[in-house]
Amino acid sequence: MHCYNHQTKEAIGLCRHCFKGLCQECCQKNEDFLVCSENCAQKVSEIEEMNERAKNIYGIGKYASKRHFPLSVVLYLCMGVLFISLGVSDLILYHVSLSNYDIFFISFGVLCLLFSLLAWRRTSKIGIIL
Ligand SMILES: [Zn+2]
Ligand SMILES: [Zn+2]
Incomplete structure (x- = not known):
């Protein structure tokens, strides 16, 4: 192969x-690999x-x-x-009986726990730590 x-x-x-093939004269030594130009060195580091x-x-x-x-x-778990x-x-x-506030808080909490479960299933499926 030629330069x-x-x-x-x-x-x-x-x-x-x-x-591209590079001869001794054309290659810029960049740490542990060869590149032809500053532009390519930039792309490689990116x-x-x-x-x-x-x-x-x-x-x-x-x-x-x-x-x-x-x-x-x-x-989500904490919020739940x-x-x-x-x-x-x-x-x-x-309260002796369930008020609207209690229903709201508890159902919102359950929803958060559900989100937590969904988020956990999704992240373990994709393997992303976020
Ligand atoms: Zn050359
Ligand atoms: Zn190049």
């Missing part, structure tokens, strides 16, 4: 981004950064140990417990 810019010279490697963020989100490699319970699930206990304590303390 993309110098047809007579033998290529020593490929640009990491555009995969892709590397994207990969790194994706690994963090999906809990891959060094981020595997960082895996935790998704925040949305915890949030809070509203149900508000409704129930209001019912116990001030």
Whole structure:
């Protein structure tokens, strides 16, 4: 394979981004890979950064140990417990029978618990930690 810019010279490697053959003269050494231009170096570092963020989100490699319970699930769970206990304590303390407030609080709490379950099922299916 010959250099993309110098047809007579033998290529020593490929640009990491555009995969053009590069000779010694044409390649810019960039950390541990070859690139043909600043533009390609920029593109490569963008892709590397994207990969790194994706690994963090999906809990891959060094981020595997960082895996935790998704925040949305915890949030909905807390809201559910809070509203149900508000409704129930209001019912116990001030009312003998169910008032509209109690019904609202308890049903909203149940809804939150349902959202929590849905969020948990969804995140565990996709594998995203958010
Ligand atoms: Zn290139
Ligand atoms: Zn060249």
